[in-house]
Structure formats: C-alpha cells, structure tokens
Amino acid sequence: MSERVYQFVGTTPGTEPYWDAAKEGKLLLRYNKDDGQPHYYPRQICPYTLSTNLEWREAKGTGVIYTYSIMHAAKPAYVIAYVTLDEGVSMMTNIVDTPFDQIKVGQKVKVVFKDMDDGHKLPCFKVA
Amino acid sequence: MSLKGKAYIVGAWEHPTRKAPDISLMQLHAECAKGALDDAGLSVKDVDGYFCAAGDTPGLGGMSMAEYMGLRLKHYDSTDSGGSSYNLHVGHALMAIATGRCNVALVTLAGRPRSEGVQTGTAPRMGNVQQAELQFEFPYGPATANMYAMAARRHMHEFGTTSEQLAWVKVAASHHAQYNPHAMLPKVVTVEDVVNSPMVADPLHRLDCCVISDGGGALVITKPEIAKSLKRPLVKVIGTGEANKAQWGGRNLDLTYSAGRESGAAAFEMAGVKPSDVKYASIYDSFTITVVMQIEDLGFCKKGEGGKFVSDGNLISGVGKLPFNTDGGGLCSNHPGNRGGMTKVIEAVRQARGEAHPKVQVKDHSIVLAHGTGGSLGTRHVGSTVILERE
Numbered sequence: 087m088s089e090r091v092y093q094f095v096g097t098t099p100g101t102e103p104y105w106d107a108a109k110e111g112k113l114l115l116r117y118n119k120d121d122g123q124p125h126y127y128p129r130q131i132c133p134y135t136l137s138t139n140l141e142w143r144e145a146k147g148t149g150v151i152y153t154y155s156i157m158h159a160a161k162p163a164y165v166i167a168y169v170t171l172d173e174g175v176s177m178m179t180n181i182v183d184t185p186f187d188q189i190k191v192g193q194k195v196k197v198v199f200k201d202m203d204d205g206h207k208l209p210c211f212k213v214a
Numbered sequence: 215m216s217l218k219g220k221a222y223i224v225g226a227w228e229h230p231t232r233k234a235p236d237i238s239l240m241q242l243h244a245e246c247a248k249g250a251l252d253d254a255g256l257s258v259k260d261v262d263g264y265f266c267a268a269g270d271t272p273g274l275g276g277m278s279m280a281e282y283m284g285l286r287l288k289h290y291d292s293t294d295s296g297g298s299s300y301n302l303h304v305g306h307a308l309m310a311i312a313t314g315r316c317n318v319a320l321v322t323l324a325g326r327p328r329s330e331g332v333q334t335g336t337a338p339r340m341g342n343v344q345q346a347e348l349q350f351e352f353p354y355g356p357a358t359a360n361m362y363a364m365a366a367r368r369h370m371h372e373f374g375t376t377s378e379q380l381a382w383v384k385v386a387a388s389h390h391a392q393y394n395p396h397a398m399l400p401k402v403v404t405v406e407d408v409v410n411s412p413m414v415a416d417p418l419h420r421l422d423c424c425v426i427s428d429g430g431g432a433l434v435i436t437k438p439e440i441a442k443s444l445k446r447p448l449v450k451v452i453g454t455g456e457a458n459k460a461q462w463g464g465r466n467l468d469l470t471y472s473a474g475r476e477s478g479a480a481a482f483e484m485a486g487v488k489p490s491d492v493k494y495a496s497i498y499d500s501f502t503i504t505v506v507m508q509i510e511d512l513g514f515c516k517k518g519e520g521g522k523f524v525s526d527g528n529l530i531s532g533v534g535k536l537p538f539n540t541d542g543g544g545l546c547s548n549h550p551g552n553r554g555g556m557t558k559v560i561e562a563v564r565q566a567r568g569e570a571h572p573k574v575q576v577k578d579h580s581i582v583l584a585h586g587t588g589g590s591l592g593t594r595h596v597g598s599t600v601i602l603e604r605e
Binding site for chain 2: 090098123127132134158166202208
C-alpha cells in the first residue's frame with residue numbers, strides 16, 4: 087500500500103515561523119498578548135479582537151480527540167480529526183501511527199511530525 | 215419595516231436532466247430560467263433583478279450569465295454561500311423587491327459535476343493559497359464527506375445518535391423518490407441497506423451521502439401586485455433568515471449544531487409562526503447527518519433528539535410528523551452542481567401550491583419551509599431558511 091503524501095500548500099506572510107518550528111519538532115500557537123489567549127489556525131490578526139499585538143508560544147503538544155473520521159474511500163485510508171489541545175484550542179489534524187480501533191473521542195494524544203512532500207513537516211497526533 | 219409577505223414566488227422549475235454532457239453550463243442556467251419564467255407566465259423581458267451564486271456561474275459573478283440570457287438589470291446579486299445560496303437569494307430578492315429595487319427577480323442554479331467527473335465528496339479540493347486556513351487544513355485531507363462525518367461522530371458521542379437512526383433519513387427520502395420519475399435513486403431502501411453499504415468516511419456510509427448529479431433550477435420572485443395578476447397559486451414569502459458558523463478561532467469548537475439555529479430563529483420571528491406550524495419542510499440533505507442536525511437547529515425537535523425524531527419514519531409523507539424532501543431530495547433525486555438549496559426551495563413551492571406528486575403531497579400545505587446549509591458542517595458554512603405561506 088502506498089504511503090500517504092502530505093502536500094505542503096505554502097505559507098502566507100507571517101506564518102513562516104509556524105512551519106519553521108514544525109521542522110524543529112515544535113508546535114507553535116498564536117497568542118493575543120493583550121489578553122493572553124490563543125487562537126487557531128494562526129493568524130496575523132486576532133479573530134476575537136482584531137488585535138495585531140500577537141506572539142508565538144510553543145504548545146505542550148498534548149490534547150484529546152474532539153472528533154475524527156476514518157476516510158475509507160481513500161487508499162490508503164487516513165484519519166482526519168479535530169484535537170483539542172491542552173491550551174484550549176482545537177485544530178484539524180490527522181491521527182497517525184495508531185491502530186484504528188484505538189481511536190476514540192476523548193482519547194489522549196500527543197503531537198508527532200510527518201514529512202511533507204517538499205521537506206516541511208506536518209503536526210499530526212498519535213495516541214499518547 | 216417588516217418584509218413579511220412583500221414578495222411571492224411565482225415561478226419554480228427544476229431541470230429534469232441528471233446528466234448533461236452535451237449541454238453547456240450557461241445553457242443549463244438559461245434553460246432553467248426559461249422553465250421558471252414559463253411556469254410563472256412571465257417573459258425574460260420582465261426580469262429586472264438577477265440573483266446567482268458566483269461559484270456555479272461562469273464569468274465574473276453573474277455578468278456573463280446575464281449577457282448570455284439578454285437580461286437588462288436594475289438589481290444584480292451574485293452572493294455565493296455554496297449550496298444554500300438560492301435559499302439566501304430568496305431573502306435577498308424579497309429585500310430588493312420590497313424596497314423597490316426591482317420588480318421581477320430571477321434566481322438560477324446549474325452545474326454538471328457528473329459530466330465533469332468531479333469526485334465531489336471524497337477528494338479534498340484545493341482552494342486559493344490566499345485562503346489563510348488552507349495551509350493548516352488541506353494537508354490533512356479534508357473532503358466533503360469526512361468533514362460531515364466528523365460532525366456526525368461528535369453528534370453520536372454527545373447524544374448517542376446511531377448509524378441506524380441516521381439511516382432513517384435515507385429511508386424516508388427513498389420512500390418519496392420512488393414517485394419521482396427523474397430521481398437518480400428511485401428504489402426504496404431499508405435501514406439495513408444503508409448501514410450495510412460501503413463505509414465512505416466513518417461513520418458515514420455510501421447511502422448516507424447525496425448523489426452527484428448535473429442539472430439546475432430557477433425561481434421567479436415578484437411583488438404582490440404582479441403575483442396576483444398571474445394565474446399561478448399564490449406562494450408568499452413570509453420569513454427568511456441567514457447566518458454563518460465557523461470554528462471561530464478554535465476555542466470551544468462545537469460541531470453539533472449548524473447556522474440553522476440562527477437563520478431559522480430569524481425566519482420564524484419574521485414569519486410570526488412556530489416550527490409546529492410548518493406542514494412540510496425541505497431540509498438540505500448533503501448527508502443524513504445534515505438533516506438530523508438541521509431539524510434540531512430549526513426547532514422541530516430538541517437538540518440531541520434528532521436521531522430519535524427521524525426514526526420510525528417521521529420524515530415520511532403521510533406517515534410521520536414532519537414530511538421532508540418529497541422529491542427524494544439530494545439523497546435520492548439530485549444535487550445539481552453539488553448545490554442542493556435550489557431544489558429545496560422548488561419542492562417547497564410545489565408543496566405549497568399543492569403540485570407535488572399526489573402520493574407525497576401533504577394535505578395541509580398552508581405553511582412550508584426550505585432550509586439550506588452551504589459549505590461544511592465540519593469547518594465553516596452559511597445557513598439560510600425560507601418560510602412560505604400558501605395564500
């Protein structure tokens with residue numbers, strides 16, 4: 087069975103630090119410095135206040151599965167999910183390196199980084 | 215000023231084709247326009263307002279389409295909210311007519327994904343790199359089916375909804391489709407047929423998914439004076455609402471409800487009616503879960519009880535409490551251009567007129583509803599609700 091290919095789409099101005107950190111095995115989150123709250127996906131302007139007073143902080147890289155779906159129509163099948171990080175935001179991701187029968191809503195997971203098609207790395211999660 | 219009742223739907227026409235390899239997209243739009251204008255008893259020369267969705271209309275917005283059909287417009291609106299665009303256009307046309315911006319509004323939809331071989335549900339679709347979310351979503355393989363599947367999974371987790379309950383939505387649609395000579399899937403199916411069909415995106419099976427079809431439809435909406443001069447049954451627009459829903463920055467993600475919660479509330483408030491007053495409902499049925507969530511959000515049952523509500527045939531005309539999608543809907547009849555809102559409004563108009571198939575026509579068709587969800591329950595979408603009254 088062929089390996090799943092993770093296609094890098096490209097950055098938009100300001101998102102390079104996220105992808106650079108992923109290459110180092112770090113998951114970054116974007117925080118509003120005014121109120122100390124994170125958001126996801128990372129933006130250059132806070133989606134709650136439109137503040138531009140933002141900073142990157144490293145996430146712990148742990149969370150729980152909010153929901154998931156095994157895409158049986160694809161070959162190979164893959165598992166898309168939303169993981170709610172310990173920091174309180176939910177991110178779309180893939181559950182990898184985990185037998186399908188161990189994947190449950192509420193399951194604790196931790197971040198792993200998968201090689202993308204162009205040398206970037208993609209934050210995914212596996213059962214902790 | 216209340217917009218209630220300031221416009222009537224006087225023309226509604228659905229293209230009978232389900233596969234149109236030899237008809238261009240713009241010709242399909244124009245054939246739908248002709249069908250709806252003939253239905254109303256109006257001419258293309260009467261049209262002074264045009265509404266279309268930019269995404270299914272070739273060219274810049276609706277400009278090329280308007281030129282193709284020879285339209286001379288005083289009001290122009292190419293708002294695109296995906297599959298719910300046409301429900302939304304009814305509300306926008308109502309506003310334009312009520313404020314005197316136009317007198318006769320034409321709404322068209324057409325699409326040919328079947329002829330073009332589009333893997334509508336299972337292939338992740340690349341957007342524009344300028345869409346800031348794309349780099350954080352596309353690599354993970356979001357397709358239409360697995361996005362709705364994630365909403366279904368969470369609904370099951372929180373409320374105990376089962377695959378068998380979801381299957382009842384398809385069963386009900388198939389009971390209606392058997393009377394529609396144009397339906398792609400006219401065969402009556404059972405709960406077992408649905409849950410034993412191949413898994414597409416767990417927990418959604420193939421028969422939980424709508425069909426992929428070519429086709430289209432059109433509506434003609436006008437002011438009361440013109441509507442009353444025509445020979446068609448009077449179908450009055452009494453309530454409309456629209457709302458968006460998204461991940462909202464990632465905090466408190468909740469995939470168990472849709473924008474129908476807000477769009478429905480707005481439409482009911484404007485109409486001055488309650489969900490229990492609705493005798494027939496067209497409910498967007500991209501997937502079975504879409505119907506279950508929307509009937510909850512529109513107030514036909516409590517949140518979390520949608521699975522129980524649809525069980526035992528409550529959506530089947532002549533059997534249940536809330537007859538829905540009596541043409542067979544997107545699940546069995548068609549889903550032209552991957553956009554199901556137009557056919558939702560058209561079947562609601564047929565029901566309000568008393569012109570649905572006799573086997574599925576509801577006896578009391580005083581108040582009907584058509585609701586759409588465009589985009590994805592799993593990421594971001596726009597809901598739009600239309601409530602119609604047979605005068």
